[in-house]
Amino acid sequence: MRYSESIWRGASAMTDGTVKGGAMAGGAVNSGAVAMVETWRGTLPESRHRGHAVICDASGGIVAAWGDPEAIIFPRSSCKMLQALPLVESGAADGLSAEQLALACASHNGAEMHVARVARWLAEMGLAESDLRCGTQVPDDAPERHRLRAAGEAPCQLHNNCSGKHAGFLALNRHLGGGSEYGAIDHPVQTAVRAAFEEMTGAASPGWGIDGCSAPNFATTVHGLALAMARMADPRGLGRAREDAARRLVAAMVAHPELVAGEGRACTELMEAMGGAVAVKTGAEAVFVAILPARGLGVALKIEDGATRASECAIAALLVRLGAAEADDPAVARRLRPPILSRRGFLAGDIRPAEGFWQGGAAI
Amino acid sequence: MRYSESIWRGASAMTDGTVKGGAMAGGAVNSGAVAMVETWRGTLPESRHRGHAVICDASGGIVAAWGDPEAIIFPRSSCKMLQALPLVESGAADGLSAEQLALACASHNGAEMHVARVARWLAEMGLAESDLRCGTQVPDDAPERHRLRAAGEAPCQLHNNCSGKHAGFLALNRHLGGGSEYGAIDHPVQTAVRAAFEEMTGAASPGWGIDGCSAPNFATTVHGLALAMARMADPRGLGRAREDAARRLVAAMVAHPELVAGEGRACTELMEAMGGAVAVKTGAEAVFVAILPARGLGVALKIEDGATRASECAIAALLVRLGAAEADDPAVARRLRPPILSRRGFLAGDIRPAEGFWQGGAAI
Numbered sequence: 001m002r003y004s005e006s007i008w009r010g011a012s013a014m015t016d017g018t019v020k021g022g023a024m025a026g027g028a029v030n031s032g033a034v035a036m037v038e039t040w041r042g043t044l045p046e047s048r049h050r051g052h053a054v055i056c057d058a059s060g061g062i063v064a065a066w067g068d069p070e071a072i073i074f075p076r077s078s079c080k081m082l083q084a085l086p087l088v089e090s091g092a093a094d095g096l097s098a099e100q101l102a103l104a105c106a107s108h109n110g111a112e113m114h115v116a117r118v119a120r121w122l123a124e125m126g127l128a129e130s131d132l133r134c135g136t137q138v139p140d141d142a143p144e145r146h147r148l149r150a151a152g153e154a155p156c157q158l159h160n161n162c163s164g165k166h167a168g169f170l171a172l173n174r175h176l177g178g179g180s181e182y183g184a185i186d187h188p189v190q191t192a193v194r195a196a197f198e199e200m201t202g203a204a205s206p207g208w209g210i211d212g213c214s215a216p217n218f219a220t221t222v223h224g225l226a227l228a229m230a231r232m233a234d235p236r237g238l239g240r241a242r243e244d245a246a247r248r249l250v251a252a253m254v255a256h257p258e259l260v261a262g263e264g265r266a267c268t269e270l271m272e273a274m275g276g277a278v279a280v281k282t283g284a285e286a287v288f289v290a291i292l293p294a295r296g297l298g299v300a301l302k303i304e305d306g307a308t309r310a311s312e313c314a315i316a317a318l319l320v321r322l323g324a325a326e327a328d329d330p331a332v333a334r335r336l337r338p339p340i341l342s343r344r345g346f347l348a349g350d351i352r353p354a355e356g357f358w359q360g361g362a363a364i
Numbered sequence: 365m366r367y368s369e370s371i372w373r374g375a376s377a378m379t380d381g382t383v384k385g386g387a388m389a390g391g392a393v394n395s396g397a398v399a400m401v402e403t404w405r406g407t408l409p410e411s412r413h414r415g416h417a418v419i420c421d422a423s424g425g426i427v428a429a430w431g432d433p434e435a436i437i438f439p440r441s442s443c444k445m446l447q448a449l450p451l452v453e454s455g456a457a458d459g460l461s462a463e464q465l466a467l468a469c470a471s472h473n474g475a476e477m478h479v480a481r482v483a484r485w486l487a488e489m490g491l492a493e494s495d496l497r498c499g500t501q502v503p504d505d506a507p508e509r510h511r512l513r514a515a516g517e518a519p520c521q522l523h524n525n526c527s528g529k530h531a532g533f534l535a536l537n538r539h540l541g542g543g544s545e546y547g548a549i550d551h552p553v554q555t556a557v558r559a560a561f562e563e564m565t566g567a568a569s570p571g572w573g574i575d576g577c578s579a580p581n582f583a584t585t586v587h588g589l590a591l592a593m594a595r596m597a598d599p600r601g602l603g604r605a606r607e608d609a610a611r612r613l614v615a616a617m618v619a620h621p622e623l624v625a626g627e628g629r630a631c632t633e634l635m636e637a638m639g640g641a642v643a644v645k646t647g648a649e650a651v652f653v654a655i656l657p658a659r660g661l662g663v664a665l666k667i668e669d670g671a672t673r674a675s676e677c678a679i680a681a682l683l684v685r686l687g688a689a690e691a692d693d694p695a696v697a698r699r700l701r702p703p704i705l706s707r708r709g710f711l712a713g714d715i716r717p718a719e720g721f722w723q724g725g726a727a728i
Contacts, residue, residue: 033412039649039670042573044583046438047649047670048397050414074410135707149510160707209406210712219408285403285411305669306403306411343499343524348574 032068036303036317036357037310039340041349048354049310051286053301053318054226055364058234060202062223063297064364066357069223072206073302076217077107078283080165081249081291082200082228083215086192087168088245092175101252102259103164107282109262110139110159112147117259118163127170132157133183134166134213141262162213164259169215183215190216196242200228212284222300225289229298232279233291250291253279266312269331270319278324286311292324309351313337317353321364396432400667400681400721401674403704405713412718413674415650417665417682418590419728422598424566426587427661428728430721433587436570437666440581441471442647444529445613445655446564446592447579450556451532452609456539465616466623467528471646473626474503474523476511481623482527491534496521497547498530498577505626526577528623533579547579554580560606564592576648586664589653593662596643597655614655617643630676633695634683642688650675656688673715677701681717685728 033050040046052067062069075082084104087093093101100121108114122128137160139145148155157163169182169189178188185208194216198204201224211217220228231238235246253260257271260281270280279291286303288311299318303310316335319325325332340349352358397414404410416431426433439446448468451457457465464485472478486492501524503509512519521527533546533553542552549572558580562568565588575581584592595602599610617624621635624645634644643655650667652675663682667674680699683689689696704713716722 041438041581042571044436044438044571044573046573048668050669072408074405074408133708135709137707146513149513207406207408209408209410210706210710212706212712214706214708214710217405303669304412305414305671305674307669307671310669342574342576342578343501344497344578345499346574346578348576 032071033304034067034356035354036066036301037313037351038354039349039351041340046349049286049303049305049307049314051301051303051310051314052222053299053314054223055297055299055318055322056223056226056230058227058230058236058296058298060223060227060230065223067222069226070221071302072219072221073225073287074209074217074219074283074285075225075287075289075300076211076283076285077162078281078287078289078300079197079217079225079228080105080107080162080281081232081253081279082197083165083193084168084249085196085200085242085245086189087172088248089196089241090172090175090192092172093168093248096171098248098252098255099259100164100167101249102256104168105249105253105281106164106260107161107267108164108259109141109144109265110137110155110161110163111141111144111262114141114164114259114262115139115144115158118158118167121164121167122170125171125174129157131170131180132160132163132166133181134160134162134215137161160213162211162215166213166215183213185216194218197228200231201225202227222302225287225300226298229289229291229300230296231298233293233298234296250279250293253281266315266335270316270325270335273329273331274319274325278319280315280319282308282311288312288315290315290319290322290324292322295322297322309338313351313353314357317358318364323363396435397668398431398720399718400430400665401677401715402718403713403715405704410713413650413667413669413671413678415665415667415674415678416586417663417678418587419661419663419682419686420587420590420594422591422594422600422660422662424587424591424594429587431586433590434585435666435668436583436585437589437651438573438581438583438647438649439589439651439653439664440575440647440649441526442645442651442653442664443561443581443589443592444469444471444526444645445596445617445643446561447529447557448532448613449560449564449606449609450553451536452612453560453605454536454539454556456536457532457612460535462612462616462619463623464528464531465613466620468532469613469617469645470528470624471525471631472528472623473505473508473629474501474519474525474527475505475508475626478505478528478623478626479503479508479522482522482531485528485531486534489534489538493521495534495544496524496527496530497545498524498526498579501525524577526575526579530577530579547577549580558582561592564595565589566591586666589651589664590662593653593655593664594660595662597657597662598660614643614657617645630679630699634680634689634699637693637695638683638689642683644679644683646672646675652676652679654679654683654686654688656686659686661686673702677715677717678721681722682728687727
């Protein structure tokens, strides 16, 4: 599917990040989130997703923004490559493969290919599944889920979408010599993660919460997260160890997109569609980031309501506007304007970028 | 769980339906939806759901409202009791049981109890599964889903959450003598449904779309949907046939909450918790309605982003404020303030009504 050329050429300038809405009832004022994605049914909009997005360079200079760049968010799994920085720059990852580093940055499906690799990694360290502190998760991967049910097996911690990140935490922990509860907020592993996170985002974290995998997740702003991604894209000046670590992690992600997420997943398919030129990563509650090394740019977005269908549509839209992805590539189109079908297969509507987010659509 | 009494007694008056947000970025203006539900992680809000809600009486008089009462929405499955009115008032439902009428109003889980009853109903009419036009659906009910997989059976149209509504359409169609494609917009069944819908909502529908079950779904305003629910609650003056039909349908819903949704579902558990005094019904894309016969009130709400976690929290909050449900009833608390746990069982945060929606919380 291809969008009208006129949309691309129509407006000559970027919007200022605001969207004028319809009639206001009672003078309601929002907190800066702007309409980014809508679902339509027939000829009417049915639902609307608001959010914040920032595209910036490694100095923090904003190239484009929507909503409130300073909105505080939890990056959730979108920052796994930041959480993996101490693993690599400490030397703890010396000898680790690109596959292992991709898994350290992954929110994987818990498919056999993920589970087996994490199990092998743990074995290489002389550790076992029971050393993980991520908790168990029913795998998203349907074949593995059905295999478990047929075999009467319970899912284990290896199936947790974060098991690769936790294997990375364990590898770092072996290097640091910390205790077994490596997910505790005051554990040396998390102290190192926090330091790297705050250096990359450029500010002290305004707070932290417990992530789904029970590890700390540090809050930042949308702008801070985009800055961190721009620094992953262009790590010059961060010091040799961090520069090398950033380049190695981004290279690992784009070399093994199937390990970063899994079959049919947005991260995997979008990275494959962009041929290794751009790394992308999703996070729970509708965060999405992109790292564009060729342009030295970072992207971060958060849909304020936490809907993944919207964060996937929005990142696809931004990647197209950045010239990094093609709107008619099936992997992109599937996120950018997925049809909504009835259970008999009738076309009922679609999900699409909101007009104010998508228009003003000169290439960025 | 019990909310602070001070919240209940604090503000003396209703809010005017508006919420003041934080700092605005670039003068963004929304279309009237106000913050109704938030998710919190640690000490910070993580995601926010905005929406519209109206509580009104059978004359359309607004008792309380949030957001834009005139926002146009698709009621989706929340209006199934309206779609069932022609079935009953035509006489086509003479001899049907309360269980069958509850199924006609249902978005069921496709459990054995639902599937068997719809199959029997079709057989009583001399019809079969193949006469349905709702399409197939993998049942939400886990035991039935696992049974199908183990038996190597495919789900059928009886498993579609709307199969009871469609059995009702077929019953009406037999009465009207229409063709087999009873879901077509110009079919006598849908003409009758539209007429009843517009009479109950008090206005011509501004548009229609194809619902998940492939039948037409007519748009209305949040106020229009609340008015229709108030008229279901207090159908006096609607004419003898409609009055009887409305009372019979509401009685069927509250008598068989397990057939209206299913095990663990919000509609079922909330109706059970309220002991038959109130009928509630969810609709896709985060619509929820309530019918309060004892007070002659109707409630309708729409979360603009379509998130069910938020519509369930919001309807629970309104039912508590209306004095129809108890905040510390487990079935209510599970929707009103569900904890967010990590996969190791750590308490990471919760989902809760937004302050501006919940406060000003004198009983309505």
